[in-house]
Amino acid sequence: MLPIPPEFSHSLDRALGYIAFSSLSINKGLYGELGKQLGKVGAKKIEEIGKVIRNKLQGQQAENMLQESPEKLENTVTQLLQDPELKAKVKSLLWDSVVVGISGGSCSGKTWLANQFKKHCSETVCLFGLDGYYKESNYVKNLQYTHDNPKSIDISSAVFDLGQLKAGQEVEIPTYDFQNEIQDGYRSCKPSPIIIVEGIFAFYDPLLLDMFDLRIWVEADDIRRYDRRLTRDVDDRNIQDLEKIKDGYRQNVQPGYQKFIEPYRKEADFIIQNNNQCATTPRGLDVLLRGIEQLSYQKSK
Numbered sequence: 001m002l003p004i005p006p007e008f009s010h011s012l013d014r015a016l017g018y019i020a021f022s023s024l025s026i027n028k029g030l031y032g033e034l035g036k037q038l039g040k041v042g043a044k045k046i047e048e049i050g051k052v053i054r055n056k057l058q059g060q061q062a063e064n065m066l067q068e069s070p071e072k073l074e075n076t077v078t079q080l081l082q083d084p085e086l087k088a089k090v091k092s093l094l095w096d097s098v099v100v101g102i103s104g105g106s107c108s109g110k111t112w113l114a115n116q117f118k119k120h121c122s123e124t125v126c127l128f129g130l131d132g133y134y135k136e137s138n139y140v141k142n143l144q145y146t147h148d149n150p151k152s153i154d155i156s157s158a159v160f161d162l163g164q165l166k167a168g169q170e171v172e173i174p175t176y177d178f179q180n181e182i183q184d185g186y187r188s189c190k191p192s193p194i195i196i197v198e199g200i201f202a203f204y205d206p207l208l209l210d211m212f213d214l215r216i217w218v219e220a221d222d223i224r225r226y227d228r229r230l231t232r233d234v235d236d237r238n239i240q241d242l243e244k245i246k247d248g249y250r251q252n253v254q255p256g257y258q259k260f261i262e263p264y265r266k267e268a269d270f271i272i273q274n275n276n277q278c279a280t281t282p283r284g285l286d287v288l289l290r291g292i293e294q295l296s297y298q299k300s301k
Contacts, residue, residue: 013050104218130199148256203264217268
């Protein structure tokens with residue numbers, strides 16, 4: 001934990017807020033710079049966090065610990081933050097999440113890029129995939145281009161859940177079984193400083209689009225996406241009928257992309273070229289990380 005700076009040590013609420021910030025937000029990656037610049041973040045926000053913590057403590061006892069044993073106070077606050085409700089409350093005050101939208105054609109590398117963000121900033125990133133919001137299969141199969149039609153996605157539920165997540169609430173995100181074309185469960189998504197939303201229709205709906213602080217388009221040639229689609233559907237989704245995969249690409253994926261997905265490429269702030277075989281470190285990732293870090297800093301002020 002970072003030592004309590006002098007400007008925070010003279011006020012109990014500021015000291016408690018600082019300890020909570022250090023305990024929950026700082027890691028050696030993305031939030032390192034923000035930690036160094038904490039004095040510029042804003043005393044008011046830190047004090048608000050401190051008051052929440054103080055309400056769980058006996059004020060005079062905490063004041064004595066601050067003067068006599070700051071380390072003991074830090075340990076006490078850290079223990080308090082094991083309470084999930086208190087932790088969620090502090091997190092909601094601590095940051096306004098930066099929401100990053102990732103779109104592009106099927107198998108362009110959207111999930112790969114989202115996982116790269118998670119890999120490099122594991123403690124500060126929550127992945128929010130739109131694939132889990134596909135509607136009931138009997139409805140989807142009667143749509144033009146089936147799963148490659150935006151009507152196949154329950155956008156309203158996705159927008160609601162994302163709003164809850166931004167507000168600091170843990171949400172249960174549906175998961176989808178593509179082999180059987182059904183929702184098959186849920187996974188927990190906890191509030192995080194950075195929320196990555198990825199899906200082919202991430203830019204399609206204006207309500208969803210407006211929730212993004214940063215929009216990234218992943219670009220890949222059609223032949224690349226076609227080859228990856230064959231490999232993914234066989235290896236990852238256990239679909240063994242190659243002719244079915246090929247027909248689905250020609251009849252649904254290609255025309256659906258041209259009609260409903262590619263026209264929204266213009267909404268992107270950044271375009272990542274991904275014609276290679278998903279390199280370990282995508283070109284431009286460091287630039288994007290710095291940009292997101294700056295957004296996080298600005299929103300925390």
